[in-house]
Amino acid sequence: MMDEAELLAQERILEVRFHWSAGPYLGRFLGMLKEEGRLWVVRCPGCKRILMPPRIVCGICYSETPPFPKGWFPLSGRGRLLDWERVMYPQMDPETGTIRPEPYIHGTFALDEGVLFTHYLGPEDLDESTLREGLRVEAVVKPKEERVGKPTDIRYFKLVEEGDD
């Protein structure tokens, strides 16, 4: 009765919406990004390094860091291009569940305050052949009415002329 019969498949969608508590440190980091468009960080009182993103306990020396705003300060959003890659692989954005548009250029930036930051390198029509290590970069922040308290409130980092910033 069922030999060589049509096997059926069903197309389905797994959808899970979730939210998680950002806590007082990451919550402040994202909240100040939304309010001011700047990256607020905290310096570890023990080893003096900058914790980006800020956290309650330093991961290296286990010193407790002070709560906002004592010991906190905003980063300039400027630095130098350290490394980059062109991402060709479609991946799901965990914030929306949809596939991120690709390709895009993902950069690692050595910010002037001495911390590393990774983000998109833009704009979209950026000519990759002009890139080299050490170029000056600057964060391009969305206007306040578009900011929602997510890392993507920084649209991307753009190249700037040496001495322009």
Next chain:
Amino acid sequence: MIEGLVETVQGRLYVPYRNWLGKTASLFFRELRDRGRLMATRCRKCEKVYMPPRSICPECFMEMDQWVELPATGTLLTYTVVHYSYSDYHQPRKAPYALGIVRLDGADTGLCHLLGEVDFGKLRVGMRVEAVLKEERKGNILDIAYFRPLREGSESTNSSDSLSPEPRAGDSRRG
């Protein structure tokens, strides 16, 4: 909300996937889609009739190759009313809606499905219901649109009820 503080971060997973149904469920859905028939499997050893059909009898571990067609009528074993909307993808329709487990006449197990054309307050365990099939069927469980209460006097006298007595409300017969 405090200014300059984000309390929660929203996220969402969205994974489209394809589920192959295997030979038993494929036959069930083909018959439902192409002929509007409700097919169940029957165990040769314990004679239980499974709706929805399974390939192995979970009690005897016998492979079941006997198919029986069941009528669209049955008895409501239990029900619930869903008031909570949580996903357009995982719920068959917008809340509120009623879900019931229906034991089709001639079956020994219950089939979970939507209940329609009924006031939620008038749902009763043991009430007689019938499947309403969609005109355009696609080979999934929603080819049955829902189960609705069987109207008074619409039961035919020679229905399969005589083969399989209707359990009373509170009957301990296992679904």
